[in-house]
Amino acid sequence: MGFHDRKAASQLFKDSITWTSREEERRTWWAVFCLDRITNQGTSGLPFAAPDPNPGELLPCPEVPWIEGGIGFNEPLFATSFSSNTSLGSFANMCQAAHVLGRVLRHRDELHSSRLALGFRVSEARQLHQILMSLSSHLSSICEQSLLLDSSVSVPLALCFSARLILYDIYACNETYSTDYGRSSEEAELQKETMAGIFSVTRGIWQLACQLLESIDRSSGNGLQNLSPLLCHCLYLGAGESEWLILEHQDSSASTWLKDIVRLLRVIGKRWQVAGK
Secondary structure, X not given: OOOOOOOOOOOOOOOOOOHHHHHHHHHHHHHHHHHHHHHOOOOOOOOOOOOOOOOOOEOOOOHHHHHHOOOOOOOEOOOOOOOOOOOOOHHHHHHHHHHHHHHHHHHHHHHHHOOOOHHHHHHHHHHHHHHHHHHHHXXXXXXXXXXXXXXOOHHHHHHHHHHHHHHHHHHOOOOOOOOOOOOOHHHHHHHHHHHHHXXXXXXXXXXXXXXXXXXXXXXXXXXXXXXXXXXXXXXXHHHHXXXXXXXXXXXXHHHHHXXXXXXXXXXXXXXXXXXXX
């Protein structure tokens, strides 16, 4: 339909004359984009079905004015910093997280499909690491102030955690990728950062799981229908990393993390079969 680039791409429809129609098109485009990136988390080397957003793309407006039929505001996707405005909207938060996740997936797949110079790969990995750290911190701060069962923050945070583990797993074991361009001391520094990152993110996933379990207990199980299946990949990765920490370091805390994460997957499995798998 050309929604991804209104200036350069051919447009299937005439220009909308109202903000509401444009916003509906924008939300449709972003929904396709997010699902495309989310479904590529567990696969490697497959091309994306939806192209990246153009530099001037706007995020969806907050949910309240949209649901009430009012006119909302649209933050830009590409900005110098993440908005401190907690009313940005759950959909916009997910779009931010899905976009960075997509960049990580592209970075991962380019390592296997091309012969990028080591210096460039390490520089890009560090940039993605910094972006993900900022976004994680931003979403975590919102998470502390919200009820998690509405999925408004839990899903974007889960996507962010998934992106970080996918990135860190590439560089945590620097024996696994190509040495065609020689080795560098930067690799060791990046390995050190990513190893610490794996521990930090796995702990964050466990904390998210505990908050969700607590929310379910408080609601006497009535909030189960609000748990999103989009949490599952993040929880699965967190469980896998917990098991690795147990085997590698005999970490007693990781044993607790694994049990709680698996417990949440079993709870979600009552509503979504994929979690039970």
